[in-house]
Amino acid sequence: MTSEPAIETRFFAFESDFVDSLRCIPMIVRYKLDTCRVKVQLADWAKFNYQEKDDLAEHPCHSAAEIEAYAAYVNELVWKYTNTVPSLLKSLDPAWVYTYVPAEVREKAQEWNCPVISANQWIQLDVLERFALVKLSRSGHEGRNFPRAMVEFGLAVAC
Template identity: 45%
Template sequence: MHSIEYFLFEADFVENNIRCIPMIVRLKLDLTGVKFSLAAWSKCSVSERQELAMISCNSADERLKYKTYAERLVCAHTDEPVKYIPVPLQPLWDDIRAVPDELKSHADIYGWTITEEQWKVLPRLRRFALLKLCRPGHENRNFPLAMREFGLVN
């Protein structure tokens, strides 16, 4: 699993068989608009999960290939049609000009502040992860772990 980019706060579910969807895969799914349920993920083989984590998804052509592969896996492992989510034209995680309000509000719950300078220098995947971890309905126990791992708090 060493070639897969993942965070320390994900280590407990990535190390052996990638039992949960890591942030790198979540980002790629958001970029391609494919909704991949945990049920579908759990039916994929470990090698398929690794592929989803490692396949490049930067150019428009790569995103199309990734989307096709993800769709094929959903169809192969579930009896349900592929579901889609809107692909944001200007995702909040790509806007380095200002810390998104939902992230500021969530950090404030812990008495923390994320500055524009801190936000600006975070790599894209870290910005994405923070936004995912502060969303309502998400298991937020990893948010403080991510903040510490990313060097945003002591």
């Protein structure tokens, strides 16, 4: 169990181009997958039906029992469609819990000509917003939603 309060299910406006169909993994699900350290490939996600995807967004994943149940449900779904079990994240760098702005977020803001995020602004964001900015900053992730997130979270007027 984390020291953070439970995360309410919500979708961000920057996800609006896919959230109705859930064709991509929304941040709320990505957060929960990281919490239980399970890695789901987009190809596997695409095989889940809409209700299963929605269940993954809605199911709680905060207490130790909830995290265990969530991981079991994810494993069950991946097995159902692929006859494989998902891999586990080897390590987790929860940069979203830092009280300072992670370097990768500062660098991504600079790359997109977004304003510098102060430490005070960072800690005023909720954990899911910080998680989203970290994930949108990491290499291998399409970062085009980073400026949209910055605007949505009140950190920029435009980037």
